Amino acid sequence: MAVHAIVQLEKVQAKYDGNIESVVPSLDLDNGSIGVISGVVTGERELKTLIAPATATLATDEIVLVASPEVNYLPGTTLQDFYNVSGLPARAYHLVAGDIFTVTDANITGTTVLNQWVTVANASYKLTFSATLPTTRFIGQVIEKGTTGFNKVACTTIQVLKA
Secondary structure, three states: OOOOOOEEEEEOHHHHHOOEEEEEEOOOEOOOOEEEEEEEOOOOOOEEEEEOOOHHHOOOOOEEEEOOOOOOOOOOOOHHHOOEOOOOOEEEEEOOOOOEEEEEHHHEEOOOOOOOEEEEOOOOOOEEEEOOOOOOOOEEEEEEEEEEOOOOEEEEEEEEEEO
């Protein structure tokens, strides 16, 4: 089986205030992926289409974090076996400054460094490391490096500075 990314929502305002979206990705996505809502799915009222951020949208569109409940029905499966299936609803969270979440490093392009930054990558559902303070719509600061899960997968804890 493929190994998928894991996300942990430590302090996310949307968990408590209900600012959550139901989104439909156009490809299989791991939890901890990021995206932009591009509109309502045809024939639906509250189900939104999720796309990868593009150059033109970085400064204006709100970034959401994909974090669906990990439901695995097969014996012996772990959080690393879970992913959001293309064309089916997934859960996404609107982020605000101060939110804190952890994502496995598989969902970040580059190697993160403590007290430096992550932002969105053009045309990608992954976060990307930045050694200099980004000027994009979304900025997160690396506040902890560690491991997660029973098999100790490398992960990065991020605090949202600008959403």
